[in-house]
Structures are given as structure tokens and as C-alpha cells.
Amino acid sequence: MRPNSELFLVLGWLWSAPLAFGYFCAWWAQQHGRSAVGWFLFGFLLLPVAGLWLLAINGDDRDGRGKSKDKSIGRGDLLATRKDVI
Known part of the structure; x- marks a missing residue:
């Protein structure tokens, strides 16, 4: 019995998109x-x-104008500045 090459192409396309998107989601999650x-x-x-979930999550990280939210507001005590440093 000879394998059908068209079947392998179709199965390759059907598995490659979800696999690639799974890799992308894993990379995004790790970042x-x-x-x-x-x-x-x-x-x-x-x-x-x-x-759609990724789009919704990334949308939460931006304000109404499309700029990234500043998550450091209210934590000025973490910034150490010294006037004697040149």
C-alpha cells in the first residue's frame, strides 16, 4: 500500500498552525x-x-491612548538618587 502524499501534506498543514501558535503562546507566557x-x-x-484571550490580556496592559501603563506609580521610594554623583 503506497502512502498518499496529498494526505501527508494536508495533515502537515493541519498540525503545523496549532503547533506554531502553541510555541508562540509558550514564548509569550515565559516572557x-x-x-x-x-x-x-x-x-x-x-x-x-x-x-482572543492573548489579545484581551495584552489590552489590559495599555491605557485608553494605547500607551503602556506605568506600573511604577506610587513607588518613588525605590528610586535612589544622589546629588553627589557626577
């Missing part, structure tokens, strides 16, 4: 301190839902 394995599985198995 933001979240579970890379969990986000890989979420992105691989539920690709459209994970994509």
Missing part, C-alpha cells in the same frame, strides 16, 4: 511570567480561543 507549558497546551488545543 510575562506565566506557565509556558499551560499556555502551549492552551494555544495548541484551543487556537482561536487562546488568540
Whole structure:
């Protein structure tokens, strides 16, 4: 029995997009301190839902004008400035 090359191409395309998106979700999660394995599985198995979820999460990190929120407000005590440093 000879394997059908068209079937392998179709299966390759069907698996490559979820796999690539799973890798992207894992990378994004690692950059933001979240579970890379969990986000890989979420992105691989539920690709459209994970994509919309990522858009919603990234939207929370911005203010109404599209600029990143300043998360350091109210923590001026962490900034040490000395006037004697040239």
C-alpha cells in the first residue's frame, strides 16, 4: 500500500498552525511570567480561543491612548538618587 502524499501534506498543514501558535503562546507566557507549558497546551488545543484571550490580556496592559501603563506609580521610594554623583 503506497502512502498518499496529498494526505501527508494536508495533515502537515493541519498540525503545523496549532503547533506554531502553541510555541508562540509558550514564548509569550515565559516572557510575562506565566506557565509556558499551560499556555502551549492552551494555544495548541484551543487556537482561536487562546488568540482572543492573548489579545484581551495584552489590552489590559495599555491605557485608553494605547500607551503602556506605568506600573511604577506610587513607588518613588525605590528610586535612589544622589546629588553627589557626577
